[in-house]
Amino acid sequence: MSFAWAKPYEPKSPFTRWVDQRLPLPRLVYGAIGGGYPVPRNLNYFWNFGVLAGLALVIQIITGIVLAMHYYSYAGGAFDSVERIMRDVNAGWVLRYTHQNGASFFFAIVYIHIFRGLYYGSYKAPREMVWMLGLVIYLLMMATAFMGYVLPWGQMSYWGAQVITGFFSAIPVVGEPLRIFLLGGYAPDQAALTRFFSLHYLLPFVIAGVTILKIWALHIPGSSNPTGVDVKDEKDTLPFHPFYTAKDGFGIGVALLIFSIFIFFLPYSLGHPDNYIEANPLVTPAHIVPEWYFWPFYAILRAFTADLAIPFTGIVLAPAKLLGVLAMFGSILLLFFLTWLDRSPIRSTSYRPIYKIFFWILVADIVILGYVGQAHLTPVNIALGQLAAAYYFAHFLIILPLVSKFEKPLPLPNSISESVLHGERQESAPFGLASTGPTTVAAQPAE
Template structure:
């Protein structure tokens, strides 16, 4: 006969449940006593913030879906009804609309942290790849959500972006027809996008669960990029980092609330308050700000690629732009193998820290170019930004081969507790050999 597991919780209700389904024991193990490096800085808050925003988006989205009508003749009106007639509908809509921007702000900083501190390196390669999958799902979910209000930017953004797939040889037209549900962006398109926009956040949640599970198996990276060598290098997650996360969350909520209550439309486009009209093309079709860097890459490919000294075109400009846009994200998956340095943190890599700065600058250039008309000098800015962006990734194996890292501390505890770089000389010898 099986015996019920023992439980040490003082609360009798919690103790009774835990003996039959040990969820509280699991939570205590994974979020209470879980050993974490003792030198986390505030960059490590953004994973928790991303989970908070995801939960906020799911809850607000489910409530909004109860009032939204996925029909081309009613969608715009139903959104206006939510804003004007539904109790607290304006606030829910502004939380959801600005929450998408907050989600991307938090995730972009979270990704930057990964680049700075080498969080993609062994043994966290799968953790990093799952993060890239989450980002791709976010992009798809956000794009479909932007279509739902059925304003001018919603309609024309859907038309332009879905038409990109027509550049894919052989199957491109079939993909576009499948996305549209017909032969133009119309009611079947809106219904499909609404269904997928509702479904994908739950898929994201499932992948986030795998992401966190992988994190708890390999353990967290840290600002020094060295693995904990004993209890002196770690702290229990609670109360040290739960308190730190709550402080970060408090500051983030102030930032979030500012946009919701004082600048709710600042990050959106005014043309999306005009009902969709297939007969009137906006002067300048612009996606949401968080898509702009990739939109800038798409538009920077203005030339055909063909055989030298002939008129044979292998890849036309449209297909080249689509390939470059998707490659700009998929290349992140290769980071664990492109970056061959044995050192993780940028703090000990004199060349790599400037290399990451180049990536940030190129990203800013692409965001700027993506929000401007497709004309000079903005196209040139986008092309330079695209070149620098891909140079970062393709040049990593080269700089990894000749970069000489600085000496690493012998443990996490030494610099944290005031030991400076004592013992670092011994750690430097294998670096020199590398």
């Protein structure tokens, strides 16, 4: 669909014309994020988090490359090399704190981005591939973060690697050989550290590649919007630049301000104190927990405390450890099937009054799982984790299909421009972030 304001890219100097004829990269950028890319005019601030995720990835890649120049991937010296970076390398402490807290920054942004997609139905047609590529990025992030957490070779690094790789041993037949292959031995040691370092260095570039695919896939159907109504004509859109580049710039400024507070004032607040003790295979920490962004999945893993067995026979069909591992991975894999689980024709939860209630229950449920994932195992916490894990799967496998079948949604606006320009009532966005984007240009319908 062509729009009156979407002017084609025109090189303005002989040099740029020469480059454009031989390598049309500026033309590609202009069409992807410049004035040639039409964007729905009612995007709220939740649409900033895609750009923020890209910024977080760039920060992690740049700081990671510089840190790798000084890191020593040797089990007998890895911990000391991290300490040397902090003390002897110029601005090493800033690089280390930025990279360390940058992982949490990245995950926090991606979690908000995912919940935005769940709330506004970004997994629905025609954007299924965009959603699935986003989940692939998330899985790659989890693998990268786990291996990066091992590299400082502190107590929690070592025992975290021991516990996490131990999950694979629960898989029948191939589990233990797979674990030995991943570690390069029977326990985390030099081979594991070398492998994890090389993969931790490589995977961010794989994430960057998949991100390019995701942006490419997004530009085919175009961006979604808070109403879930398809773009009908040019009155529904604005050029990405300068309107949304300015809006993203404001979001980047706020995000970097918050990020800087953690770097300079709270650098240790998101880490575990045991990881500032050098790894000792002979001393097990009193309470082994993963980083905060893995807590909900760790709670699902620990929710299974009994084997699946045939009653009164003693025959075990599946041990509790295997059930927990399957549930943990299944909790992520089922997100790939949301398009088929949610059959409602309405994309935005703003117009689905019943499902909106269950959505916020899901958010509360995941918060509870996060709490249980880092808490000590007591009878109360075990029961709470089991109930929360059961609801998580029930939400996607039972509640979502039933609600989408029987719910009566609210009436949608006829078009994006009608809801924005003519004062038609719109449901507010979560947390009150209901900015509808720039509306000063083309305030009157174009002729």
